[in-house]
Amino acid sequence: METSQDHSPQVDSPRPRGANPAWKRLLKPIASLRLTVVLFSLSLVLVFYGTLAQKENDVWDVVNEYFWSWWVLVPNKLTLLFFQIFFNASPEANWASGFWFPGGKLLFWALLINLLSAHLVRFSLSWARSGILVIHAGLLMMMAGEFVTREFAEENVMTLVQGGKSSFLESTRFNELAFTRLRADGQVDSVVIPQPILLEAAKTQQVLADEALPFKVNVLTFAGNCDLLEKFPEDFKNPATEGEGKALALKEMPPVTGVDPEQRINMPGAYVELIDKATDKPLGTWLVSGLFQLTRPIRNQEIKLGDGQPWKIALRNKRSYRPYTITLEKFTHDVYPGTNTPLNFQSDVLLQDSNLGIDRTTVIKMNEPMRHAGETFYQHQALAGDSGSVLQVVRNPGWTLPYLSCAVVSMGMLIHFGATLLRYMRKQA
16 A cells, blocks of 8 residues: 655745844843943942042042053942941941952943944834934944043143243143253253153162263152152251252152142152263262242252253153244233132233244133144143243044034934824824
């Protein structure tokens, strides 16, 4: 007895509608809304600890340590303070210890990956979701703006005395040890040692040498912030044998927080020993400090070698030179009648840039900056006795991104809520 067999080709059953491809299943945990909430919660805790840390540390140090790092070691005193604020822990408690916490850079990239994964897994291109897509595009633009500002923005100052001119900017965060000498042809020889190298040399007691200098440099001590005492403490043995330091004592101070009204920036100081290259004999020890740069006229310390032009030594703010020159023709400082409250700071300056063919006068006031060569010059403050002006110079190639991102987010919210309102009105109709 024969049986019939069906020899027709087998057809695979179609994949059920709504089945996710493998890549979506892999991204689904990363795109979880719960993960978003956890990351935002960790970010709030990080901001809390970073804010507390600014009480005793410089603002920029806190930004680098907490918000631009992968991990941060939260000290035990901040942990104790956290439990005291939220759980009423005893101030005498000593059980808390420091712990590692995700830094701002790690949380930033985690949130970015979470956001992009959510778009790939859940969001689709449609008019109903267009507002959400525009809002998220604005948030991505804001993140990009912060990255550009962090990596490429510069903030410096230019100090101008009445009738004087300058072609260089000074940093308020970084310093350098500078050796300068005026040559017979009127040119200036300059050799600078950046602050990180000074710090490393002070720790390792490494003697620094440069072929342009006739002496070697031995950094005995380096203080990131200091004060200069005219009255020597008891049992103080003065290391300085030359220059201004013979009548002053260096006192190391804790770093400023950046928000203290009495002192906004650190004033570094160091004891520097110079050694003759030819004979290996000490030439003396100098006290150098950023505080010397605040006096008018500036205290210049000289290093005399033979009959040639003397070298000058100074610990100063890091300089960056520009192809243009700014001359302060007039400085005006007005106050409200009967008070010391500033009414107006104004600098009448002459801007000269031979590369661009610019030779013009302009006025820089409060809220009325000058812009040139991608930099913005703000009226910052006045020198002692209104003897001159200090301009804040900012270069930020990403300065428009925060404004654009706010505009994009606002537009996205209008689109989203407008579409929701239209759907509601249609239902009501």
